[in-house]
Amino acid sequence: MKDARLVTGHVSTVDQAHAASSRPRVFRRLLRNPAGLxxxxxxxxxxxxxxxxxxxxxxxxxxxxxxxxxxxxxxxxxxxxxxxxxxxxxxxxxxxxxxxxxxxxxxxxxxxxxxxxxxxxxxxxxxxxxxxxxxxxxxxxxxxxxxxxxxxxxxxxxxxxxxxxxxxxxxxxxxxxxxxxxxxxxxxxxxxxxxxxxxxxxxxxxxxxxxxxxxxxxxxxxxxxxxxxxxxxxxxxxxxxxxxxxxxxxxxxxxxxxxxxxxxxxxxxxxxxxxxxxxxxxxxxxxxxxxxxxxxxxxxxKGQVEQTSVTRSASLTPLEPGVLLRVAGLRIGYPNSDGMAEVVRGIDLEITRGSVHGLIGESGSGKTQTAWAILGLLPSTARVFAGSIQFDDVDLLDRSAVSGVRGRRIAYIPQEPISNLDPSFTVGSQLIEPLRSVLRMSKRQAIARSLELLARVGISDPERTFHSYPHEISGGMAQRVLIAGAVASNPDLLIADEPTTALDVTVQAEVLDLLREIQQDSGLSILLVTHNLGVVADICDHVSVMKTGQIVETGPVEQIFNHPSHEYTRELFGSLIDEDDVRPTPEPSPSRSDLAVTR
Structure with a gap:
């Protein structure tokens, strides 16, 4: 709470400085607005x-x-x-x-x-x-x-x-x-x-x-x-x-x-x-x-001032061989009536190259906030006032730096696929736009690449889907479209936030198979944010368990699922129905055939 008060005081000082010059700034910006001028x-x-x-x-x-x-x-x-x-x-x-x-x-x-x-x-x-x-x-x-x-x-x-x-x-x-x-x-x-x-x-x-x-x-x-x-x-x-x-x-x-x-x-x-x-x-x-x-x-x-100060105080060091992403001591808070409420409380997280890392926990545990911090998509009211996020040699708390890798080396798959597609435009136009603006492809190249990606993610009629509007395709197809858009730039890291929540069980299994296939073919790393233990058991190599903004346990999937050491992890597994295997697929991979949740 002491740190929170210090941050609040710092924000208040910045507020006062900006309030003193808000009117001249508004007037100067108005003069740069063509219609306003x-x-x-x-x-x-x-x-x-x-x-x-x-x-x-x-x-x-x-x-x-x-x-x-x-x-x-x-x-x-x-x-x-x-x-x-x-x-x-x-x-x-x-x-x-x-x-x-x-x-x-x-x-x-x-x-x-x-x-x-x-x-x-x-x-x-x-x-x-x-x-x-x-x-x-x-x-x-x-x-x-x-x-x-x-x-x-x-x-x-x-x-x-x-x-x-x-x-x-x-x-x-x-x-x-x-x-x-x-x-x-x-x-x-x-x-x-x-x-x-x-x-x-x-x-x-x-x-x-x-x-x-x-x-x-x-x-x-x-x-x-x-x-x-x-x-x-x-x-x-x-x-x-x-x-x-x-x-x-x-x-x-x-x-x-x-x-x-x-x-x-x-x-x-x-x-x-x-x-x-x-x-x-x-x-x-x-x-x-x-x-x-x-x-x-x-x-x-204000957020930039605080993030910059954190970045300067936490100098980047070369990551260990095989480590793609390292989150160290990350703390995120939001202003409230008491000053500052921390939603992520000093977490440490490492993702190795070519692995699938699951981040699990109940709703409100801070999983999505962590993913947004990595992507540089935190709301303007959020405050990152401690820690560092390093992706290779890139400091992801530097907004100019994260904008250079987001959409190129780091991709994102959101939940609720239909809601994340603009109903006013066709699927194809929404796939083409980032290819042309981010990867600088020509229109012909972007169309060819989009059709290739739609076929790769298992859509049987890419041409038809390409020319369809979001309301004309199913939820499973929409999720495949989002996956196609995410892997279009051949990223090194894919962050999937509840990618199967809005889908039925059969489509969930198909999407998981697709993610596993893409990960194995391209060797990319995946951070899977979910509360579905079955999904984690089926696709992840490592898993981190979050509770109230803290990571309470991290380790290989087999170790965490079969021998959980933290009480909260045992409670989380214990919330499942007895005798229920957490794996959604009927034929588990041989390397994990004995993996099941034990009470």
């Missing part, structure tokens, strides 16, 4: 033009010239004039401030009502949540246009009042989104840990809960801003705004009234409204993506 530039230009409209407008937008009514574009009026002889370009520039401010008013009112109420209702629940939900349902049931007409009849035509009322009517969009996200985040362990640490509810909501829902809020704000611009233009058709005040909706209304006499007038306000709406949506999505990517990279950076 383009939309940001466009909105900045539009906003600056609106703010500095009096300085850049070529004419007074309110000046009426009866001699230039509906004039075509010329050197004096670049976009022509409207039905009253007013300069269209000047009215669009001046109307930008009104339209953007009106949109900001509506979105601001909606956010000011919906976000705080959603946060409080989602965090506390109870009577406030019930009352707020009732009010939200009432607002959603109200016909918006009828409400706006009623307000206009009482208060007169005012764009600002109309948009403020529209903001109130839009507030349920924020409330429902935030309420659902907060209810989900409220049950997370990090929120409970913050409560136990003594933070006030306001601090928890502002620092933890709000951070978890900021992405959806940003996207929703951008969407509502786009909608509000269109609604503001539509309100002009209905006479909700003041015709003496220039706005994009007013320019559009005048253009529509004169569409038969000067049809090009409707183009300019339509383009500016459409482009601004699209820019809001693109900027919101880009900002959401960069915020999420920064968080992921920040978490990854």
């Amino acid at each position: 383009a939309s940001l530039i466009f909105l900045v230009v539009i906003s600056l033009a609106a703010v500095f409209a009096p300085l850049i407008m070529p004419h007074d937008p309110a000046t009426i010239d009866i001699h230039a009514v509906l004039a075509s574009p010329d050197a004096t009026h670049w976009l022509g004039t409207d039905g009253s002889g007013r300069d269209v370009l000047s009215r669009l520039i001046a109307g930008g401030l009104v339209s953007l401010t009106a949109a900001a008013l509506a979105v601001g009112v909606a956010a000011a009502i919906g976000i705080p109420s959603g946060l409080i209702a989602g965090y506390y629940g109870g009577f406030f949540a019930d009352g707020a939900t009732w009010i939200v349902n009432l607002l959603m049931a109200l016909p918006g246009i009828v409400v706006l007409l009623a307000v206009r009849s009482v208060l007169g035509p005012s764009l600002w009042i109309s948009m403020a009322i529209f903001g109130i009517l839009m507030s349920p969009a924020f409330f429902r989104l935030v309420y659902a996200a907060v209810r989900s985040a409220r049950s997370e362990l990090f929120v409970e840990a913050a409560m136990v640490s003594g933070l006030r509810d306001s601090a928890i909501i502002a620092r933890h809960v709000l951070g978890a829902v900021r992405g959806p809020i940003i996207v929703q704000t951008a969407i509502l801003a786009s909608i509000t611009l269109a609604i503001q233009a539509g309100l002009g058709f209905l006479g909700f705004d003041d015709s003496t005040v220039p706005s994009w909706g007013g320019v559009l209304t005048d253009a529509f009234a004169n569409i038969y006499r000067q049809p090009q007038l409707i183009i300019w306000p339509s383009i500016i409204i459409a482009l601004t709406s699209v820019a809001f949506a693109l900027l919101g999505n880009a900002l959401r993506d960069e915020l999420g990517r920064t968080t992921t990279r920040r978490r990854g950076a």
